[in-house]
Amino acid sequence: MSTQLMNGATMLLECLVREGVECIFGYPGGVTLPFYDALYDHPIRHVLVRHEENAAFAAEGYARATGKVGVCCATSGPGATNLVTGLVDAMMDSIPIVALTGQVSTKLIGSDAFQEADTFGITRSCTKHNYLVKKLEDLPAVIHEAFYLAASGRPGPVLVDIPKDVFQGKGHYQPVGAIHLPGYKVFTEGHAGQIRRAAHMIWESTKPMVYAGGGIIAANASEELREFVELTDFPAVNTLMGLGALPAEHPNFISMPGMHGSYAANMGMYNTDLLIALGVRFDDRVTGRLAAFAPHAKIIHVDIDPAEIGKIRQPDLPIVGDVKRVLQKLNKLVAELKPELAPLHAAARRQWRNEIQSWKEQYPLAPVYSDTEIKPQHLVAEIDRLSGGRAIVCADVGQHQMWAAQLVRFNEPRLWINSGGLGAMGFGLPSAIGAQFARPDKLVFALVGDGGFQMSIPELATIAAYGLPVKIVVLNNGYLGMVRQWQELFYNNRLSAVTLDCFPEAEKLAGAYGFKGRTVEKPHELRAAMEECVNEPGPYLLNVKVSPYENVYPMVPAGGAINEMVMGPPQPVSA
């Protein structure tokens, strides 16, 4: 029982230690001075980023790579507002982070004081929950609640705004035994009757499809998913947020579905008669035109968040619960019923598997190569080769993200880190910083486009300062590629404000920060350059100039049905 008199800042650190926090990504400022003073000789590691937005992204990278709560910290006013994009990103992708912000002293709140902003109001809609702590005695309970809320149920960001005088106030830390949140409902177990009905529906299906998403990763349910897929021998797709939930090399794994999903995945989703949706939210980038999404399918939807049930598509059988617990129970029943029910439609399901296999063979997701220029898919295939399904790949947003999602294998969960829901450019590099701190043992790639990279350049200093061996690979096509692709396809190729015709020399840029960098543009140089990049003990910046006009295919045009993919650019007609 700690009875020592301490100030609020020390008390906050005491709470963080009790929550198991090892590392905070942050940026100091006026009102957080007392906190940084307490941090000065404290064992919790503070990582000084170069912009608060990147503190939030790094905390996300840390959380995504481990499943632990990531922590970021910023001062009042501009510090807090700079966190907002990261908070929205964590909200969209259900990532557990706790953001600590300083606030002007309680007496000054509302007086337009220097660096004052209504952080509580601003972040209300982009957090799972947020707090303004006005009394020091409330601080411990709030911090423990914040961590509990961030990590439990459907995870998400929680912000705690702490005025300077609360940091400075003196008090005794009273251990908090229990968290009282009478209105916070977490549904974990799943309805037993519904699970039983699901088990029967599963064996009644002839064209089943497992649609597994980020919820599997959040729930650490990969093992249960693999067991389910192997018990049933059903084909499965992983969404963009779910890549790695089922190993990419698993024989039942098809690929990612959706706007840039594979032909087989999308045809499978279109033709299935039973869609088993596990920890997914029927995102518009997956479903395409909703009326034409899985039109013949019955749907089993398992999600921990009751508000996801029927939000986009009404399921035939909803199960509200933790997908890990639900799958454990479901697997048991499925196995029990298997001897009796599995043979019923076994032949039809075999035929279905063959059908999917033929789609896979007809339009495989395969890299494209050229002798004269580096194709972007070639670069992504190199990353895949060096990763072997085991490296962490932090992507930014755009074409490179889609090519990586299509072509890089992820054989474990928490290897693929990307801004899925929000699509926040500038995410790749800072999230790689967080991931590398979380997993120092892992090879971490920051695969970024030339656009997103230029949003993150300040963080090269963080990488250099901490000697993080992050492998920064820039897929440089000289354009905001995805926007250019849409302008080409849907706006008569009127390329408006998408040319990135000034890019720093990688060798000089990295050299300015004291680490190695290089630019390659010839296909035959790529392999050696990639190996040099990966073998370098420290950070490395590899700028890869790729063919500028490559588009991501297959593509479901916005508002299109998922079975109406454009498979590639128009082919020249031979005379």
Add this chain to the structure above:
Amino acid sequence: MLQTIALLMENKPGALLRVTGLLSARGYNIESLTVARTVDPQLSRMTIVVDVDPVLRAQVIKQMNKLINVLQATDVTDTPSICRELLLVRVRAQQESRTAILKEAEIFGGRVVDSSTEGFVIEVTGEAEKLDEFVDVMRSYGDIEVVRSGATAMPLGSKKLKLQPPVPTRSELARV
């Protein structure tokens, strides 16, 4: 179509903002909103009348139930409930119509809460339609000013409220 939502929530700063923010983020205009604390001062009851697209109604209620400070949000639009509203109307009346106004007020179960040479202030409670009618009647007597409280609803269904039990903190769990 107007939807009436009854909420039981924690009486905490920002709780109101969270509920209304959910509606404003979706571009819904709140027709009326009443809120006051309950017998337990830590809890408040709120009634919101809002025009929500019928297909999204269930979703809005679910999102409200997700809010950490909300113990229970219920759609009482089509379920048995008592819904009342308070109306204060100031009517400026000529001498000759004063008696008639008092008679009308009596018919509507109203009560005179202020009387002066200028006219009356009359208080009426009831369902919104009844108050609308009373306002129409009063308008025929002269200039009026109206203040309405907005609807406040009590659901009659006996859906048992389940409060979530306390959860041990991480450090407490580590200690055990």
